[in-house]
Amino acid sequence: MKSSLSKLLLASMVLATSPVLAQQYPNKPVTLIIPFSAGASNDIFGRFVADGLSKLWKQSVLVENRAGAGGAIGAAAVAKARPDGYTMLFSSSSYTINAAVQKSMPFDPLKDLKPVAMAMRGQMIGVTGSRIPLPDLKEVVRLAKTQKIFYGALGASSTTFAAELFASVAGVKLEAVNYKGGNEAMIDLLGGRLDIYFGTVTTVLPAVLNKSVTAVGVMSPTRTTALPNVPTVAEAGFPGAETDIWWGVFVTSGAPADVLAKINEGVNTVVNTPEAVAFIEKQAALPAKMSIDEFSKTVLTELGRWKELAEKNNITGD
Amino acid sequence: MDIFSNLALGFSTAMSAQNLLYALIGCTLGTLIGVLPGLGPLATISMLLPFTFALDPTGALIMLAAIYYGAQYGGSTTAILVNLPGETSSVITVIDGYQMARQGRAGVAIATAAIGSFAAGCVGTIVLAAFAAPLATVAFRFGGPEYFSLMVVGLVGAISLSSGSVPKAVGMIFIGILLGMVGTDITSGAQRFNFNYPELQEGIEFIVIAVGVFAFGEVIASLGDNTVRETSVKKIGQLMPNREDFRRMVPPIIRGTAIGSLLGILPGAGPVLGSFFAYGLEKKVSKYRHMLGKGAIEGVAGPESANNAAAQTAFIPTLALGIPGSPTMALMLAAMIMYNIQPGPQVMTKNPEIFWGMVVSMWIGNLMLLVLNLPLVGLWVKLLSIPYRALFPAILLFCCIGAYSARFTSFDVFLAAGFGFVGYMFRKLECEPAPLILGFVLGPLLEENFRRALIFSQGDYSVFLTQPISAGFLTLAAILLIAASLPKIRKSRDEVFAEAG
Structure with a gap:
């Protein structure tokens, strides 16, 4: 009788421990570092997540823009913070790309930061211009074997890697033409100078709806709601060329497991309310819902894939 | 498309x-x-964007939009008062x-800026209302070669910006181009001139150079100048332009408006190029x-x-094509998409009240800015009667x-301080900083477009x-170059003849 009571007590203590600990976090203001300047997609989404978390936790989540070096400066600041989860990083696909192309980073992207929660993901679409008629991806590949096909690249970015991933899956070579921003590439596409550009839905949608460019493939496992008639890359004949862009939260490595769980749960809650889904969809993105392990695995897989492509195509960041 | 009924719809909205x-x-x-340096329209719009969700689209x-062109106005006030350009333009x-x-x-200068901007804004609004759709296609015609050659004209024109020595102006342009190269080369991904500072990987911010070379340099120079001790200006003088001033400002306003309206359509550096070209034109024809x-x-x-x-015609590619010409425009576009407005030719037919309402509100906004700014002239000018010992630390x-x-980094503040000393040296050496800025802004565009054209x-x-x-x-650039060097050739020939005779 006595022992069963103590067992019960023990069991209830064990059950109670983790929620109690988790409720302790956050008992003071949390900082969310956005490694890009105001106005970037990271900034818009980061501020949105910070706002949601502070309402959910009833604790202020302060946003700090620490731009520079393609996000490395802000990430390094979080890497060097106390490993207590009170300093978070709001990064994006650029995280794995930088890690793949930059040789000297001010932190170790594999060891110093822990991926905790993917907040949103976005789809990329391949669009073709009118320099030569390219009605679908098969035609792009057929012509690329005999002549130069120019694609719009944005340095070491998801756009460039999406194009190189497609080229490597299709087994052809596409010529990179670099631009500072996607909109400049779109102008050359519309002006009949550039042939193909793999961009975010936001960048390509106006021109696709005007019928001034042709959408040839969605680089996702599923079609996009914005353009339901455009096939996925797999449907267009190139399975394996899928890549999404994403935005997510990282913390300093070594933060307690219950803190990580609390942040993961918090982010997943914040981005999946009906209002949040409406907001995110207006930004042409989708809310994500991943466990810590799934997100960590995504980051690792991408890192390996981009490293391979970067070496093969000699894409460097410094 | 009846422009009058459209404008009437716009007015009613x-x-x-x-x-x-x-x-x-x-x-x-x-x-x-x-008026506050550094805090540009981009940062402000992105910070305010979430607050506008509560409003109707x-x-x-x-x-x-009003914030965007209000900032264009305010930027010139600090340029005039304290030698600090808040915006590239x-x-x-x-x-x-x-x-x-x-x-x-x-006072006259600020009032002139306000009146000139208003007049130009009116014309810009009409151009936007009447020709948005046909002009939008002009933007496509500009690819690598066209932009490169336009930049060449701009840089050749920059030589005429300086009233001093031509070799010094050329030197300043080159220093500017070199400063513009700092950071990642977009074509190869190589790092240039970053001296292993990660802060320099994305290049130098315009405001850092502007603050250093213009404002800090001026403060240091004034401290070294024993003749001025109390306030920056002895007497305030007249606040409003007189009849003679009005007579003189009309032709440059007309010329400036024409140049600006055309260059604004080109995505990229419209307002900057517009102001540089307008000044160059005044140098030639005024x-x-x-x-x-x-x-x-x-x-x-x-x-x-x-x-x-x-700034007004820059809305043409954004509204008519859905392709923004600047980061600020990209943000405006994001705002439109957020309100379920799909920019493009159909915005004029599908959401006429929004399109024409915006066009008309731009004109109203310009009028408001004029009404708002003219009474403020007296206030701004009073700032100049603040003694140096208080004004300088504040600046x-x-x-x-x-x-x-x-960029929220103290590195940039130190960098600006460094540029302050450079700016002071330039002043001592009588090198003017404006050509340097032009080189800094146009240099990267020149290089990118040159390489793209060749690819x-x-x-x-x-x-x-x-x-x-x-x-x-390129022909225009050649003519400008010959025209600029002709007086020199003639002069040296005259000297030769004088010696011979």
Whole structure:
């Protein structure tokens, strides 16, 4: 009788421990570092997540823009913070790309930061211009074997890697033409100078709806709601060329497991309310819902894939 | 498409008490952030964007647009008063505007900027209303070769910006181009001139150079000048332009507006190029060109009209094609998409009240800015009667905030301090900083477009001459170069003949 009571007590203590600990976090203001300047997609989404978390936790989540070096400066600041989860990083696909192309980073992207929660993901679409008629991806590949096909690249970015991933899956070579921003590439596409550009839905949608460019493939496992008639890359004949862009939260490595769980749960809650889904969809993105392990695995897989492509195509960041 | 019925629809939308209030809030905010260095329209719009979700789409877009051109206005105020261009497009205003301020004509300069901007804004609005759809396609015609040749014209024209020595101006342009190269090369991904500072990987911020070379340099120079001790200007003088001033500002306003309206359509550097080109044109054709650089009203009226006209017509590619020409425009576009407005040719037919409401509200906003800014002239000018011992620390403080807030890093503040000493040296060596800024802004565009043109042409250099628009610009550049060197050749020949005789 006595022992069963103590067992019960023990069991209830064990059950109670983790929620109690988790409720302790956050008992003071949390900082969310956005490694890009105001106005970037990271900034818009980061501020949105910070706002949601502070309402959910009833604790202020302060946003700090620490731009520079393609996000490395802000990430390094979080890497060097106390490993207590009170300093978070709001990064994006650029995280794995930088890690793949930059040789000297001010932190170790594999060891110093822990991926905790993917907040949103976005789809990329391949669009073709009118320099030569390219009605679908098969035609792009057929012509690329005999002549130069120019694609719009944005340095070491998801756009460039999406194009190189497609080229490597299709087994052809596409010529990179670099631009500072996607909109400049779109102008050359519309002006009949550039042939193909793999961009975010936001960048390509106006021109696709005007019928001034042709959408040839969605680089996702599923079609996009914005353009339901455009096939996925797999449907267009190139399975394996899928890549999404994403935005997510990282913390300093070594933060307690219950803190990580609390942040993961918090982010997943914040981005999946009906209002949040409406907001995110207006930004042409989708809310994500991943466990810590799934997100960590995504980051690792991408890192390996981009490293391979970067070496093969000699894409460097410094 | 009946433009009058469209404008009437626009007026009925924009004139609602609520939308007028949004335009007023936007203009006031814009003027304020324009006056504070560093805090540009981009940062402000992105911070305010979430707050506008509560408003209806038309009202929100009217307010955001008002912030955008309010900032264009405010930027010239600091340029004139304290030698600090808050935006790239007000760099040129510094040259004659600050000289006017030192002569006690700050009020006239600010009023001229406001009047010129208003006049240009009116024309820009009409251009936007009448020709948005046909002009939008002009943007596509500009590819690598065309942009490259346009930049060449701009850089050749920059030589004429300086009133001093030509070799010094050329040298400053080259230093500017080199500064513009700092950071990641977009074609190869290679790092250039970053000296292993990660802060330099994305290049140098414009505001850091502007704060250093213009404002800090000026403060150091003034401290070393024993003749001025109390306040920056002895007497305030007249506040409003007189009849003679009005007579002189009209032709440059017309010329500036024409140039600005055209260049604004090109995505990229419309307002900057517009103001530079307008100044260059004044140097060539104005009756008072000998006074430019020494506080001529033409040097304020022309560039200010041009940058405002360009700011207005920059909406053409954004609205008509859905392709923004600048980061600020990209944000406006994001706002439109957020309100379920799909930009593109169909915006005019599908959401006419929003399109025409915005067009008309731009005009109303310009009028508001004029009404708002003219009474403020007296207040701004009074700042100049603050003694140096109080004014200088305040300027330094605001400049440091400006340099810091661009990227939130103290590295930029130190960098600006370094540029302050460089700016002081330039002043001592009588090298003018405006050509340096032009090199800094246009240099990267020149390089990118040159390399893109050659990638597309597969290494064939003749593309710059076989493309008609590009060939036209290069011819213009050659003519400018010959025209600029002719007086020198003639002069040296005269000297030779004089010696021989």
